[in-house]
Amino acid sequence: MVFLFGPPGAGKGTQADLLVGRYNFKKFSMGDLLREEVAIGSSLGKKIEPYLKKGVLAPDEIVFEIVEDFVLENLNEKILFDGFPRNLNQAIELEKLLARYNKKIDLAIELYITKEEVIKRMLGRLYCSKCGAVYNEVTNPPRVSMVCDECGNNLEKREDDNTETIKKRLEVYEEMTRPLSEYYKSLGILVTIDASGQKEDVYKRIARVLDGYIK
Ligand SMILES: [Zn+2]
Known part of the structure; x- marks a missing residue:
């Protein structure tokens, strides 16, 4: 079982999806599973709904109910924990x-990227208001600057991607997740991957580690 984590802007979601495609992982994504429970209206979903509505994290007892269900359903599969656990207590x-x-x-794979690069990346996010395609000036640039590959529309920046919001999110991540690195290092299973540059390059770095581990 593999745990993938990294700060906002490190491209964790993108990498997780690439890895699922290549290695047949079952992806554990807490956000997706919470929304799914609510959508199907399960008894667990009814407990979760108020937290989702308020935009706050669900308490650990609910969270671990979901984890256990998922693990039981996938006992014979390789699981990729995508961004969960979020803190030391959950890791333990x-x-x-x-x-x-x-x-x-x-194996715990930590995507490492400097604060400066995260800010540069997040400020570089571009989207197409016509077809919804998403790009990034740094990691995933369109073929022609500021023009959508899919539909030729002019690309725009997102308004909420400003430096202050990003710094705040990075601080929260640092505080909660730094102890995770130490924890997995103490278990001898931490691998830190350079998450700078384009997504294909980051993917190759991760794949090199996983190929050695999975055979
Ligand atoms: Zn477009």
């Missing part, structure tokens, strides 16, 4: 839960 709880099924996180 996850380890205990997995141990009950004779499982553990075998």
Whole structure:
């Protein structure tokens, strides 16, 4: 089982999807699973809904109910934990839960990127208001500057991508997640990957590590 984590702007979601396609991981994404429970109207979903509506994190007891269901459903699969656990306490709880099924996180992949590059990237986000395509000046540029590859429309920047918001999100990440690196390092399973540059290059760096681990 693999855990992938990294700060906002590191391209974690993109990399997770690429890895799922190549290695047949079952992806554990807490956000997706929470929304799914709410959408199907399960009893768990009804408990979760108020938290989602308020935009706050669901309490750990609900969170771990979801984790356990997912692990049980995928006992014979390779699981990629995408951005979960979010903090040290959850990491320790996850380890205990997995141990009950004779499982553990075998590899924790941390995407590393400097604050400056995150800011540059996030300010470089571009989107097409006509067809919804998304680009990035740094990591995923359109073929022609500021023009949509798909439909030829002029690209725009998102208004909420300003430096202050980004700095705040990075601080929250640092505070909650730094201890995770230390934890997985102490277990001897931390691999830090340089997440700078284009997404294909970052993907190759991760794949090199995973190829060695999976065979
Ligand atoms: Zn477009």
